[in-house]
Amino acid sequence: MSDKQQGLVPLAPEQAAILAKCGKAFCNAVNVKFNCTAILCNLEEAGSLGSSTSGVLSPEKRYSTMLSGGVEVSVWKDDLTRHKVDAVVNAANEKLKHGGGLAQALSKAGGPKIQKWSDDIIQKRGKVKVGEAVLTPAGDLPCKCVIHAVGPCLSPNPSKREIEQAAPLLYNAINSILEIVVKNNISSVAIPALSSGLFHFPRNLCADIIVKNIKQFHEYKMFQGNIEIHLVNNDEPSVQEMERAAKAIFGQSSVSGTYSGAVQGSMAFSSSSRFQLGNVMLQLKKGAIEDEKVNVIVNTIAADRNLSMGLISKAILNKAGNKIQDEIHKRQFSISTNIYVTKGYNLNCSAVYHTVCAVRSDVRASETLYTVVLECLRKAANGYKSISFPAIGTGNLGFQKWEVARIMTDAVAEFGKDNKTKLDVNFVVFPKDKEMMEAFENEMKMRKGAAKSPKVHMTSFAFAAKETTANETPTVEFDSVSSEALREAKEWTYNMLKPSKIRTIKNNHVIYFGQDDHEHLLSLQTMLDVRIEEFFRNGNGGITITGNPSDVSCVAIEVENMLCKAQEDFTRAEEHDMLYSVVRWSCKDVPWIQTPEISAALEKAYLAGNKNYEFKNHSVNLMTKTLVDDFGKRSNVERTCLIAPFKSLDNSFYTRTPLTRHDYAGKEAKKAIDACGLHTVKMEQLENIALKQLFEKNSQRLKDKPKRLYQRVSAQFCDLICRVGFQKEFAPPAVQRYGSGIYFSSTVDGAMKLWKEQEHEQYIYIIQAQVLIGKSTIGSADFILPPPLSGDPLDRFDSLSDKVQTYVIFSSQQALPECLIICAKSTHV
Structure with missing residues (x-):
């Protein structure tokens, strides 16, 4: 690798405004896509999109009023799974099945016990009727308990009559919440806009009903002692409606303006x-x-x-x-x-x-x-x-x-x-x-100042926010050990901030979006008034965003970050399975550690030379192979290599190292590139000991000598291919003519034609690989697997091809990355 390179990108006011909204998402996407650290200088930290994938949403108190008797009502913009109160309210259904929206988020954050306690309630008393609420412990949430309230569920476009019929039920649900608060001496409670999300109750009427109910409850002197009622939502429209209703019913806020801070106590x-x-x-x-x-x-x-x-x-x-x-x-x-x-x-x-x-x-x-x-x-x-x-x-x-x-x-x-x-x-x-x-404040100020200094490499700072002054230009500062990665990160930034009413992001990991991701897309669509469309055709997927240019850029950055998270989750799962196939950690006394996830985590820590690894209240001494729980009980741990001895490769199981044209692999790569008329900028040797063992095992099974083939990839997938091998999600060709698998070409020229030009990338990335073709037949666009060799559906061809230069395999273990060749762009197509 070359010495560390740095780059500074000045921002126009409209570009600075965009990154002020989605700075955390931007920094994370740059880090995942290009292995670069991005530092935002002279920007206010906004975080107004409130994405669960773009970092922590700082608690923001929008409104507060103190009623008689020590009752405080306040409006907050915050993530309810992190909000610090005695009790949070969950928008539940009658069966207390927490499978979507806020209910799923709270259940996931609180751990599996939340659903178990809810199931116990249903088993004992039956369904919770609309307008009722029940109480459970909070599990891992930062509160003491959860109030599960069942609000009315309306049709997607409810009629006036349907809303009128549902309103009393919502009133009853809020009343049930407040009665539980009083009965259980709860000193602070966080209430969301119940029924307004997946249950389609109009947001403005929902806010009116909640605030009016609180006022009536207070007027009838049903509160006992001091209590804090927080109206908490993480989407801007709901927060604004709650603030509007509170001001209309209780009067102006007793806090001046808006501020961010911790909740209660400190x-x-x-x-x-x-x-x-x-x-x-x-x-x-x-x-x-x-x-x-x-x-x-x-x-x-x-x-x-x-x-x-x-x-x-x-x-x-x-x-x-x-x-x-x-x-x-x-x-x-x-x-x-x-x-x-x-x-x-x-x-x-x-x-x-x-x-x-x-x-x-x-x-x-x-x-x-x-x-x-x-x-x-x-x-x-x-x-x-x-x-x-x-x-x-x-x-x-x-x-x-x-x-x-x-x-x-x-x-x-x-x-x-x-x-x-x-x-x-x-x-x-x-x-x-x-x-x-003062000591802590001075330490933090000093570090923020250092984060902007070109002489200091602050890789841990994802967002270095600072008050903007008239004489300081907002900038993005990039740090990278690779000049090529630095150029790609800067060009991607220019493109993402360029005004455009429509933007298409191509990435096949869109197929791994879960329900939370789709709900967040809907939230972005509502908050920023854009149109978001997912697509998947001809083996290529992605998202198209249409709307006002600045809003399109904001959403595009958020979507890129969501795709990076989906991509990383997919890669991590592949990594766990791959390592689990070649080396396994086990413990007779604690059998549940023998899972792909924990076994792989232990192996990576072991290869890195770490002495200890801690998880789930257990600690493993990797040197003595001893496990100790928090009660002091000791157990022996075993590490078993399943195929061949498995040793560290530069403190990891994979590595990328510079390759010269004088090395054998370098000579072959240079020859192939020269034949295509491209100019080589850099070559790297790719090694992965886990993938190599699986590849050699497959070579014995297929009784096949590998072919040297080529694949053209995007910059963001180079390291992932070294890490977990070739995946069809990483490099789908322009058109999948020969089946839904992993494509290669026998020549660099063929790879250039098979994969279209990456318009906004600064370099061409070619990976040379050893590929096991085995028994091959002519492919077809309809094939999702190779066809059977005979009547036995389990006995199939090993690959598909066009019988000229294109080959398609269906298992990442049939290909071994050999080297990465980075080429300069040219007029070659």
């Missing part, structure tokens, strides 16, 4: 103290750690595990109750660091991570603090979505406050580089500790 600082680090949202807050409403709270304790020692630990003990002290005495250390895990008990969290750190005078104290924070993050990422830290080490441990701020932020930044799941991380500072607040 209060967030300005946006300068909140930023995105990859999939991690780091936020600085002031408050009491014991009042945090998150999945995990971190505590720092002494080696003797006495929770009454230290201000923070004592405060956590007082609120959680004595059971937390009893439990911690029974716990064993995590195998990797000094971390004890207990339940949250009376705290507003699912778990507490109790950490033991060294005093400042210890020579390894800083390293220990760094490791503790990093391991807490890694542990939380395996099943949780939010974690809150106090300022660890400033008390009896003797650290300077600036040291704590630097070490803790360093650990989060390191974790954010490679973390694949979304995690909210909060640093919670006691309100009176102004020096600690």
Whole structure:
């Protein structure tokens, strides 16, 4: 690889406005498509599209009013699965089957227990009638309970009469919610626009009914004590209707304008103290750690595990109750660091991570603090979505406050580089500790300044937002180790931001969109008033977007990010199955680890040289092959190579390395390229030990010598082919004339004709491969599999062809990537 290359793209005002709306989606798409880091400079962080695929939606309070008796009503734009209250309301159906929309999102975030508890209710009492509501625990959601309310379901275009008949039922559903809140002493509840989504109740009338019901409930003095009612939605139209109804019924808001911040308990600082680090949202807050409403709270304790020692630990003990002290005495250390895990008990969290750190005078104290924070993050990422830290080490441990701020932020930044799941991380500072607040704020400001410096490689910053000033031009700064990838990323950016009323994105991974994805497309279509159409014809799929140019660009970037996620999910599943076919991890005492997903994760960690891997409250020492759960029980783990010895290839199972024209593979590739009249810019050798073992096994089965063939691909699929081999989704030809499989050509010239010109790409990408053809026959566009050789439907041809230069296989294990040739564009077609 060449030295790191950097590029700066200045943005016109209209382009900056587009990226302000979909910056997170843009940065993620650039990273997945081109392996480039994109840093947005001098832009306000908007995130207004609220995509579940484009990062964390920051809580935004739009309206608030305080009624008599301590009742607060507020309107929020937020993701209900992350909103921090005592209870969230789910828009349920009569059978409590949470299979779509908000119900599916809450059930998925809360874990399988949500559906189990719901099934238990149905089994005991039968269906929940329209207008009624029931209560269940919250599972993994950052709240205590879920209120499942059944609102009326209308036809897609309801008549006036149908709406009039449904309105009282919606009123009853809201009333049932409020009665449950009062009966169960719930201090805060989040209510969405019930029935307005998949159930088709008009959004404006829905908002009116909800707000009027709250007012009547309050006027009849049915609320008891202080209570917060949050009207929460993640789509802009619903938020605006709720805000309109609240202002009309309760009067103007008691908050000035709109603001973003944390919910309850702790209060967030300005946006300068909140930023995105990859999939991690780091936020600085002031408050009491014991009042945090998150999945995990971190505590720092002494080696003797006495929770009454230290201000923070004592405060956590007082609120959680004595059971937390009893439990911690029974716990064993995590195998990797000094971390004890207990339940949250009376705290507003699912778990507490109790950490033991060294005093400042210890020579390894800083390293220990760094490791503790990093391991807490890694542990939380395996099943949780939010974690809150106090300022660890400033008390009896003797650290300077600036040291704590630097070490803790360093650990989060390191974790954010490679973390694949979304995690909210909060640093919670006691309100009176102004020096600690300033230390954290200064650390964050310094890092944001460094993110814009060309001399610093900040790969973990996905979005470096900063207040725009009149003298600072909004820009996108790209970092990459490849000059070719850098050029592709910049050209893609220019194209995505170019005004156009219609844009077509071609990517066959559109077929893997799930229900959540299609609902999000509908939401984008409504919010931005565009037309979105999916298509799949002649083996090629994608999405066409039509509308106002700036809105089309916004939606196109969001769609590209959604496709990147679908693409990565597909590739990860293929990777798990491939690794599971050649090497397998198992444990007799914990049989469920022998799944493709967990086995592959253990193997990748093992090849990378990691000492430990943690998942689902278990920790595996990869060196000693020992598994330890949080209760200290130990079990032996086995690693079995199923085909041949399986060894690390540069700390992975695949690699891309520079290839010269003097190497054998390089000579062959150069000869083929020269014959086609193209100019070679770069060549890379592609190696994948898992795929090679499967390929050689198939070679023995087919008793066939491989042919050297070629495939032309798009830039974004080069690394994926090295990672999991050739897939028909990665490189569909312009027309599938010979069957629905994986296409190759015997010449580079044939590959150039088989795959159309990639209009906006800066280079031509050709992959040379060894391909097992086996027994072949003439193909047809109708074939989804090769035809049978005889009457036995299981005995089929191995491939299809045009009997000239085009070949089609139907298994990725019949082809082995050999090298990637990057060529300059020319007039050649």
